[in-house]
Amino acid sequence: MAWPHCIVASKDLAQALFWWAGAIAFAVGTVGGIAAWIKYWRELKAREWDRAHQAYERYLDIAIANPEFVPHYWSDPARTPAEKNKYRWFMARFLWAAEQALLRVPERREEWERVVLVMLREHADFLAAPEAADEVQCYYGPLKGLIGEAVRRATSTADAP
Numbered sequence: 001m002a003w004p005h006c007i008v009a010s011k012d013l014a015q016a017l018f019w020w021a022g023a024i025a026f027a028v029g030t031v032g033g034i035a036a037w038i039k040y041w042r043e044l045k046a047r048e049w050d051r052a053h054q055a056y057e058r059y060l061d062i063a064i065a066n067p068e069f070v071p072h073y074w075s076d077p078a079r080t081p082a083e084k085n086k087y088r089w090f091m092a093r094f095l096w097a098a099e100q101a102l103l104r105v106p107e108r109r110e111e112w113e114r115v116v117l118v119m120l121r122e123h124a125d126f127l128a129a130p131e132a133a134d135e136v137q138c139y140y141g142p143l144k145g146l147i148g149e150a151v152r153r154a155t156s157t158a159d160a161p
Contacts, residue, residue: 052104
């Protein structure tokens with residue numbers, strides 16, 4: 001009479017093993033999926049940072065190639081409209097690269113903000129100029145705050161005796 005009881009026990013064991021195998025496979029798949037998503041997210045952030053860093057390096061190359069773009073370049077009355085137009089594009093490249101770097105910087109954000117703020121203060125005459133208002137207004141986030149701070153500092157320094 002133990003024979004039918006043994007069949008029931010083996011069916012219960014088989015069913016339990018089936019469900020446990022399914023649960024383990026689901027858990028392994030979930031953990032693998034989460035690990036793949038984390039890896040993808042990190043690689044995406046690293047690529048974004050690389051692009052922002054390359055944009056900043058391209059800006060630096062332009063700055064080195066154009067040493068005439070010194071602080072207060074925009075407000076120099078001797079500048080021709082063509083020179084000012086070239087400078088405007090130089091500043092557009094800088095502002096875009098700075099915005100990308102500030103939005104994507106993975107670490108040491110304060111150091112990047114200080115570097116960008118120094119550059120912004122050097123070119124505050126352009127940033128505060130009514131002719132550049134449309135271009136300057138389109139930036140947002142951390143860069144917008146730094147632009148405002150650079151202009152405030154530059155104007156307060158200029159007003160000091």
